[in-house]
Amino acid sequence: MLNRFSIGVMKVSIRKIAELAGVSKTTVSFVLNNRGDEKNISSATQEKILAIVKDHNYKPNQLARSLSLGKTNTIGFVVPDISDPFYGKIAKHIDSCAEERFFKVMIANSHEDKNKESELINNLISRQIDGIILASTQVFESNKYKGVPLVYFDRISPNQKDSFIDINNQYSTEQITKLLIKRGHSKIGFISLTSYLPNIQDRITGYKNALIDSGFVTDENNIIDIDYNNKKESVVKALKTLLCTNNCTGIVFVNNVLAAEGVWALNTYFSELIEKVEFACFDNLDLFDYSLPKVTSVVQPIEDIAKNCLEMLCDQIDNSIIHKGKVLKTTIIER
Amino acid sequence: MLNRFSIGVMKVSIRKIAELAGVSKTTVSFVLNNRGDEKNISSATQEKILAIVKDHNYKPNQLARSLSLGKTNTIGFVVPDISDPFYGKIAKHIDSCAEERFFKVMIANSHEDKNKESELINNLISRQIDGIILASTQVFESNKYKGVPLVYFDRISPNQKDSFIDINNQYSTEQITKLLIKRGHSKIGFISLTSYLPNIQDRITGYKNALIDSGFVTDENNIIDIDYNNKKESVVKALKTLLCTNNCTGIVFVNNVLAAEGVWALNTYFSELIEKVEFACFDNLDLFDYSLPKVTSVVQPIEDIAKNCLEMLCDQIDNSIIHKGKVLKTTIIER
DNA sequence: TATTTTTGCTAAATCGGTTTAGTATAGGCG
DNA sequence: CGCCTATACTAAACCGATTTAGCAAAAATA
Numbered sequence: 054m055l056n057r058f059s060i061g062v063m064k065v066s067i068r069k070i071a072e073l074a075g076v077s078k079t080t081v082s083f084v085l086n087n088r089g090d091e092k093n094i095s096s097a098t099q100e101k102i103l104a105i106v107k108d109h110n111y112k113p114n115q116l117a118r119s120l121s122l123g124k125t126n127t128i129g130f131v132v133p134d135i136s137d138p139f140y141g142k143i144a145k146h147i148d149s150c151a152e153e154r155f156f157k158v159m160i161a162n163s164h165e166d167k168n169k170e171s172e173l174i175n176n177l178i179s180r181q182i183d184g185i186i187l188a189s190t191q192v193f194e195s196n197k198y199k200g201v202p203l204v205y206f207d208r209i210s211p212n213q214k215d216s217f218i219d220i221n222n223q224y225s226t227e228q229i230t231k232l233l234i235k236r237g238h239s240k241i242g243f244i245s246l247t248s249y250l251p252n253i254q255d256r257i258t259g260y261k262n263a264l265i266d267s268g269f270v271t272d273e274n275n276i277i278d279i280d281y282n283n284k285k286e287s288v289v290k291a292l293k294t295l296l297c298t299n300n301c302t303g304i305v306f307v308n309n310v311l312a313a314e315g316v317w318a319l320n321t322y323f324s325e326l327i328e329k330v331e332f333a334c335f336d337n338l339d340l341f342d343y344s345l346p347k348v349t350s351v352v353q354p355i356e357d358i359a360k361n362c363l364e365m366l367c368d369q370i371d372n373s374i375i376h377k378g379k380v381l382k383t384t385i386i387e388r
Numbered sequence: 389m390l391n392r393f394s395i396g397v398m399k400v401s402i403r404k405i406a407e408l409a410g411v412s413k414t415t416v417s418f419v420l421n422n423r424g425d426e427k428n429i430s431s432a433t434q435e436k437i438l439a440i441v442k443d444h445n446y447k448p449n450q451l452a453r454s455l456s457l458g459k460t461n462t463i464g465f466v467v468p469d470i471s472d473p474f475y476g477k478i479a480k481h482i483d484s485c486a487e488e489r490f491f492k493v494m495i496a497n498s499h500e501d502k503n504k505e506s507e508l509i510n511n512l513i514s515r516q517i518d519g520i521i522l523a524s525t526q527v528f529e530s531n532k533y534k535g536v537p538l539v540y541f542d543r544i545s546p547n548q549k550d551s552f553i554d555i556n557n558q559y560s561t562e563q564i565t566k567l568l569i570k571r572g573h574s575k576i577g578f579i580s581l582t583s584y585l586p587n588i589q590d591r592i593t594g595y596k597n598a599l600i601d602s603g604f605v606t607d608e609n610n611i612i613d614i615d616y617n618n619k620k621e622s623v624v625k626a627l628k629t630l631l632c633t634n635n636c637t638g639i640v641f642v643n644n645v646l647a648a649e650g651v652w653a654l655n656t657y658f659s660e661l662i663e664k665v666e667f668a669c670f671d672n673l674d675l676f677d678y679s680l681p682k683v684t685s686v687v688q689p690i691e692d693i694a695k696n697c698l699e700m701l702c703d704q705i706d707n708s709i710i711h712k713g714k715v716l717k718t719t720i721i722e723r
Numbered sequence: 724t725a726t727t728t729t730t731g732c733t734a735a736a737t738c739g740g741t742t743t744a745g746t747a748t749a750g751g752c753g
Numbered sequence: 754c755g756c757c758t759a760t761a762c763t764a765a766a767c768c769g770a771t772t773t774a775g776c777a778a779a780a781a782t783a
Contacts, residue, residue, distance in 0.1 A: 061763090067739060067741095068737090069749085077740080077763045077764075079763060079764080080763075083762095092761085093760050093761055094760095094762075095762090098762085112510060112514040113663075113740070114455070114738085114739050114740065116516050116525070116740085117741090118739080118740055119451050119740090120451045120767095120768050120769065120770085121766075121768050122739095123740085135470070135478065135479050135480050136473065137476070138471065138476065141470055144470050144471065145497055148496075149497070149499075157496075157511065158495065159495075160470075160494075161483075162479075162483045168584075176450075176492065179449065239713070244459075288643070303520040316678055317678045339648065339675070340678065343651055343652045343675065401769055402769065402770060402771095411732075411733085414733055414734080415731085417770070418772095421771085427731085428731050429732075430731065448769080451768085451770085452769035453769080453770050453771075455738050455740085455771095456770050456771045456772090457771070460739075
C-alpha cells in the first residue's frame, strides 16, 4: 500500500537496514535494543549494523515498536486550561520528570468542558498512552476509566480515596485568615466564587474555621460569590459591600485571579483605604510583590505536585501499585 | 506474545469484533470507517457490527491505524518553556485549532536547550508526527529536519524565507518609542538583554530608528543589557544609570518581564520619579493595568499566530504546499 | 436461457517493529 | 572420535489496524 512515506524521501525501515547489513531483522532489532551481547551477536556484526544505522540516520518507528510492545512510553496530561500559569508550570515539571523516565507527555486541554474532557481521555486511551494525569472538570464520576493508570490532581472528588495528589486547601486558608486576625483585623470578608469544586468548598471551610477558632462569629454576609464572567465589576461591588457597608478591614480571596482584581479595584475605587486594608489569597502572583496592598498568599508546591503525580503514576504503570491519595504541604508568603 | 493488554481486562480488537459479528475484519473496518455503503455492506450487517462495537465499547487502536495509514493526525509543538504564559496561550489556541481538524498536539519543552530540542524533535519524528510547530532555541540551523512539515514561530532565523509566522518586532518597537517621544520625552533609554535572537536585535533596531526618525541621536550609553540570571539587581542598576546619570525620562524595555522588574525597581528605589518617568515595553502583562507607572505595551496577536501556524502547517501536510513566511500585525496598548 | 452486472462479502498482504523457538557451525572435553 | 555446549544467527508469528484483488450468489439484461 502506498502512503505518504513512500513518496519522496524513502524512509528506512529495520528491514532495509537488515538487507544492507546482510543479516535478519531479528539481529538488527537485538543490536538496537542493546541485547546484542546477550544474544551472542558478534561484535563485528554489531558494529557493522550500528554503522549502517548511523549512516542512514535510521530511527525506529515508534508506532510499530509501541504496537508490538504494548507500551507507548507516553502519558496524557489533561487540564482545564494549559494557558493558566498554574497548569503550565505543573506541565513543565511533569515533562521534566517524565523525561528522566523516558516518557513523553501529551497535553490535552479540556477547556473546562466535561464532554470534551471525556473525548480527550478516550482519544488518549485509543492512542494507547500508558497513563493519565488529570485535573478534572467533573469531580464526581471518578473511576470512570477503569483499567487505565490514572492520577488526579488539583480537582479531586471528595469520595476519591486513591491515586491523587492534593494540597490542604482548608488548612492553608485557615492559616492565612489567622494571619490577618493576628495582625489585628477583627472583621474579615471572604471573596469566593460559585463552584461545586471541592477545593473551593474547602477553602471556604478553612476561612470559617479560622474565625470560629479565634472566637469570632462567621457572618454569611461577609462571604460573597463572584460572577466569574463579570469579574471586574463583580469584585468592585463585593469590595464595596465588605469594606464600606460591613466595615471589613481584612479580605481573603479564594484565588489569585480574584485577588489581583481586588488590588486593582482597591487602587481604582477605594484608594483612601489602602493603608487600612489587608489582603490574603490562595495561590501567589508576582504582581503581589509589586503592588499595594501587598497580598499575603498561599503557595502551592508546584514542583512537588508534579513530581509526586508522576511517581505515583509510574508505580501504577510499572508495578500495578495503587497508592492512597497524598496531601502535600503549602507554604505561605506573608507580606 | 504477552503484553500488558493481555492481562486483566482483555482489550477488544477488530478481530474480536469480527468474530462476534460473524464477519471478516475487512467488513468491520469498512463499516467503522463509514465506507459500508460504498463497499456494499448490507445495512443489516452494518447495524449488527455497530451494535457490537458499542456494546463492547470498542475503540480502534490508533497505533495500528496510524502505522497502516502512515499518518498519526498528531502534530508536535516545541517551545522553550511551556510555563511561559505566551507559549501557554499559543499552545491553547493551537490545540483548539488542531481539534477542529481532528489533530492532536504533543507539546514538548526544550528548556531553552539546543541539544534537548534536537532530541525532542527526533523523538517526535520517530513517533511519526505529521508536522511540527517550533519556537526554536537554535535559530541558525533551519531546514535541518528536511522531509518533515515544519512551521516556525516566535524565534525565526534571519535567513528563513518560508514556513514561518512572525510579527514585526522592529516596527512595533519603533512605534512605542515614538509614542514616548510624542508624549514629550526627549531622552529615552533602552533596557535589553544579551541575545543573539533576531527578534531581540530587531527590537533594538526599532528603538534606534524611532530616535533617528524623530531627529534625535542614538547614544549607546542609553542602551543597557541586562544579566538575565540576575535580573532584579541588574535592572535597578540600569535604571539608576539611565534615570539618574543619563537623565532619561522614558524607558523602553525589550520585554514584559524586564518591564515588570522596572516597575518594581522604580517603586522601590526611585519612587520620587514615578510622576516624571514613563515606560513602554514589548509584550503585555495584566500587572501593567494595576501598577504605576502604567506601561505602554506591544500586544502580540496570539490567537492569530496560533491559527496561522496551524493553517500553514496543514497546507504543508495535506497539500505539500510550502508557503512564504508571514508577518502579522501587533497592536499597542497606550496607557 | 445465457450472459453480464450488481450485491455482499473475504483472504491475504502490508505497515515496521519484537520475540520465541529453532538451526547450523565451531570448539571443548572425555 | 563422538557428544555436548557455546556461538552466531534466522524464520515466522505477532501486535491491530487498512486495503487490494477477487470470489460467489443474486439480479438484471439480452
